[in-house]
Amino acid sequence: MSLLPTPHDPPACVRLLPNTTAVVTTRVGAVLVHCPPETLKYLLALGLTPPQIILLPPDVPAGQELGSSGFVRQGINYASVEFLIYSNFFVAGRQVRLITITEDQAQRIRAILEETTTGPRNLAAYGESVWVRTECSAVSFYPPLGRSPNIDDMVVITSLEAGGGDLGATQISLEAESFVFREDGLELARLSTQISKVAVPLALAPPQPVQRQELTLQFIGGSDGFDPAGITTCFLAYLGTTVQSQATLFDAAAYLLLRLGNLGVTPSHISEVVISHLHEDHIAGLPELILMGGHRVRLVTSEVIYQSLLRVLGAMLALPITEVAALFDYYRLDPGTPLELEGRRFEAIYAIHSIPTIAVRVGGVCYSGDMRYDEEWFGELEERGILQAPRRQELLRFAEGANILVQDVGGGAIHTTITPRLLHALTAKSQRLVLAHTSKHLLPVGSPELGDRITFAGSGVVLGIGAMLPHNALSEIIETIAACPLFARLTVEARIALANAVTSVHWPDNAVILQEGQASDGSTYIVHSGLVEIWIAGAPVRILGRGSSIGERGAIMGEVRSSTMVARGNVELLKLAPETFGPIAERLGLATAFAQAEWLSTIPVLRELPWASLLDLALDLQPRHLATGEQLFAYGEPGYEGFVLVSGAINFNDADGSLIETLQTPGEFFGGRAAIYGRSRSATASASAPSVVWALPAPALERLNLLYPNLLMHLRAIEAGHRRRRKG
Template sequence: MACTSKEQFHQDVQELNQELKPQEQIPAVQTMKLNRGGLIIKTSEGPIQFGLPPETVKDSMSLGVEVPTFYIIPSQRFNKQFGINVAEFEFPAYFNFFIKKRQVTLICDTETANSIKIVFQETLLGPQDFSQIKNDYHSDVDPVEYVDFKKELAIFAKNPMNLNEKLTSETLLKFIIFENNVAQIGKVKIVKEEKEFTIYDNQNLLISFPDKFSFPKEYDKLLSLHKIDSSGKSEIAPPSLTIMKKMQHGKKPPSLTQNFEEVDSDEDDQDIGSMPNLLLWNKNGEAKLQKKGSIELNEGLTFQAPEFGVTVLGCSHGFDPKGSTSGYIFWINGRGIMVDPPPYTSYHLKKMGIPPIMISAIIISHCHADHDAGAFHKILDDSKVEIITTRTIMYSFLRKYSAISNLSQDQIKSLFIFRPAILGVPLNIYGAEFEFFYAFHSIPCIGFRVRYQNKSIYFSGDTFYDPVKIEELQKQGHLNQARCRQLNSPKFTEDIILHEAGVPPIHTPQTVLSQLPNQVKNRMYLVHVAAKDVLKGSGLKVAKPGIENTLILIRPNVQQDIPLNRKMDIISRIDIFDKLTLNNAKFLMDALKLEKYKEGELVIQENQEGHKFYIIESGLAKVFSDQKENKFQRYLQSGDYFGESALIQTGRRRASVLAVTDLRVLSLDKHDFWFIFGDGFEGQGPVIEQMMQLMEARKQQAIQILFKNSHFSQLTPTQKTQLEMIMQQQEVSKGQILWKKDDDATFVFFIRKGAFAFIDCEEAKLEEFDSGSFIGEINAILKGNKLTTTIKAVREGSILKIESNAFAKFLQRNPGLLLLLQEYKYLE
């Protein structure tokens, strides 16, 4: 970390220390619960904190209390429920060392200490082996252009307080290891028991608390898609629709990223999918965020992602208590690529009304916690996502998160699709041309230029950009001429320039950027910096976070037809079309026609004869029925479809569909529907068979059974549809044995009605299970093991049965569920 002088470093630290002084003194308390979760205990040896969720240092700073130097690490360091690391020690360590000039002490067992050392190697110093660096580059690139990371990272790996001293993990971290379940800090003794910690101070009992990190209740409600207690039984986690209603009448929870307000909706509506927020565009290309539950049908507005642009989710750094860490959505051809998503981003996207189908991939720039923590959260949130980065960074990510989560690297690999970023050649990604490059940072980090049509955006990544200093390093032999030329080569000719301006020495000094020509600064937006820290009179500005501040280069052209690659993208991300042959997919592309509806206009009318099938390209639609025996309403977004029932079975529409905003749909005529999805002779093809299975499940009100299960009720609408498509109803008689211990695992099931119980096994002590309960040994299904339980129908009833192979495929498509559910045998 020696890219600026020692004097400059200390000046930066002094300025930051001055800014971080508490605005008011908080009265001394014995214990304090933190906003993001965790607990601070006051002791005679100083404050001790239990649990370290992402951005935890911001809690202490915002409360005006001292950031602790002692941290007790929970036994379960990784929260599978949320996909979040609750032992994120990186920024407490960085803050204490680089700002306060002191070490932190982690209190844990030997195994945890060894795992943390692996994590810190990757995040503080970077990978140790670069023998395969050539795999990051295109074969045409001259090896002289390869980054020599051994030399380059050594530039930064110096103690900024003593430049002659090598920076190591021991420079920042100390460990106190539990010996015979006791850890001693001076006069303070910490005792680790089976499920709790007890702290004594001067031999006096101070406090006992559970060895389990818990998010605050407000966060728990907002975040919980997968909520299971230690017994395997689910706790009630209301759907977001209910949460938003309750928040109107109660205490508003703290913002997770400080950027987006909570919104309200009507709890009493019988929604299957709650109404989202909307990003609306007027005819001038100006964005407006329309809140959930407050739809106003304003003339000229339509729900559409920009053709090309970028939304900043957060633009600050890890030490700014009022700002969110940096994260972005790059919009390309109406599709979103998230770059370094900050923690909890997935749930804010949902609140903003951005359907998961719109997010096609994630780019991970590097493996610092403020850049990769949200990526792992997004990986586990929904169906498999594509991750784009170099092989060097990917393998570092795998080593780091294997140590964090206690999953093998192969297990983590199975959770996503890896697309290598190749340096030295433009890559076509979703119709745009990306040029990736290695930035100049303390660990391997990428930036990129992206061009779409005749517009372009530059993303610096975390980097030290100072042409004078870089040339000095080249003269000193730390960098070769090719690397010096590459680092000093930005011409900044792009239409939008997102450039980091964090705290040197590992980030770019604002003084350097302030010297750029005004025509460059006019197109430049600073990130990784708090707005209050921008140099006065420099002509520099920070990027404004929030979807309403989206930077638009090419606005959506709602008048033009939908290009082929956009059609293919929509179709490829709809589960029901998985079994289409290439020929049928081609026929489908030819047959789909674009239709446009104004807000307030009916697309289909209940009880009228149906002749078309529809797929939503953009906008928001409401499906509803006013019939007493079938009264309901739900909302559909991009990637959702409707209208199949009338074409397959009834001939007449069973519900109406209204355009809530301007709506663009792809329609398919009934004759083409049967030709493409059937067998050509009005017989059932695989797609129609799945649609019929889905209709049958809905006829049996399978969705209501899922809503009775406090875990499965929290799945996304897409995940619920996936389950409905593989369910089959089966009647069960009283006393019937569904399976026996040591049988092969052939199916799982949801109880539709009746009562069931385990017998002749360890689980026999449990109470009976009734409607909504899920029964199934998932581990046996995934690993081919024999069953360990026997299950019996106590009363006559019916089940919704799912064959093992179909359920295994469902879990493979949804890695977060796979990771969470594999150890359970029942869920209520």
């Protein structure tokens, strides 16, 4: 992946880095161009000093690209600057200069940083828990300033629109789709503003066998945001014996989909996501999971954190908060008010950290979040009147009786510091203590006798307590089939029959599974474990994990393979031979939907979807042919369908019959908001020429809501644009 300023090699002052980032050496210092998650880790891994100046990309207009809006491209936030700011301010003792393109972007990035680094600005946002703000201030107190730092201490935010590209000896301007750097009136470098490929992580957790016990934890990561070799703390908890396949995800590390896929987990295996707080290392993967996970997210956190998250995601995506809230389901978990969710009882307290944070207990596991746990310090805070005696006792006793306590550590002013005294206190509260959020996996002198009760949460670590649960390989295969939207359409009985009919095939790392241009043998495949990279015309286009199906196009029509598929890591695929796939394809009507899927693939915004997803979408589309003047729906009537224009033209008229707009672009979506939100039609739609539309009934729209929230966000954005134009 590269950020090429021209078809030629970049000038000597430009260093191209992974993930469409670059560092430009100028007279005023190094300038980082673009900033996806974990950019700091890449810089540190390469031995580079984090630049003090960061230049962010233009917004993606809502509706232009799936899973993309504002700073976010296909679920990845390219304004992920928080840890670069921390590195500059707390390590190097200097401010970051953050340059956006527009003033609107500058205001939005400020809003994000205020929420994620210092917490809600308005005290009213804390409701009855305003005392949390006082505790946060005590934790974040910074002796060199004599107070808690704020955004203005750490960063200067400006925009090219407001003249922020004038850096004195160096000038930065936006020209068409390029950032142009000049010194002494001469062009120093020219870099594209465009981001052509989705970013990838520096490291993946090594997959380890998961033998389920009554309580099982699987760590995606257990380190911090400054560790180039580690993944930030994020783990799956398999709770009890009644929910065999689904897990609770605690926090969301960056590049979550690839990291889950490498462990053989799909988003459909996640029952809910618990968000402890909004620091970047705990939520960087959440936009990707929400927008690109192919499964509607159920999010558990407190009301204060939820409202803050909506403001963060709204600023990140440049969308109204109401649109953001529609992307996932929220389950409120406030301290003192337990949440019962499908047999699991969640309890929380506010942890003591620099921004609002919850510590959570459920099913025998207790997760501290980034709580600074220090019993002596708690006593000092009580003496100063910051903690009341009941609150101190709440902090001391919350983890008591837990089977497994996952404690974020890491030291410093805002995290727990590992000491013998701390370890003795925490191991007395639980059967097993897991130390997370640190790259230093050494117990301090004076605590060796606790070693058999303490585990460090490394990437890929699996830890269990209780009786072993029976492992059923067939059930695993059924779960994989159910995770694939196309085959999830089958009845439960048909999925079981299919699981018994597939064969398992294995591929080593870098092996070519299917070759572009190769004749199809009629077989299709579902990824069971590992990652498969898809290449088209010599370029990588996407990476697929468990539950993704491949090879249907060639199998249905007997065509040559349209892409090359390469194993990334050891890969296991479920093979559906022609005699297995053929009857299923006939039962689902895949051949009939083929032409519709092919047409969908010509729509620019849908080109990034896997072909299997297009085929799945096509199965829900119901063609309708309209004669000139024929009405599709009338103003004020209930809406039960959304529509895609295939050909022709559709007029929209207001309640008085006046023409508002004519829709003529194939692929445009309309009429869906009424069906999605249960509202009446806001206009009358009729064909102004012979037209073909595809209808999406309300059940199909609800299925979109569950499986393709990124697509539904796109459709809502397009329709919102139509509504604005009509009102204008």
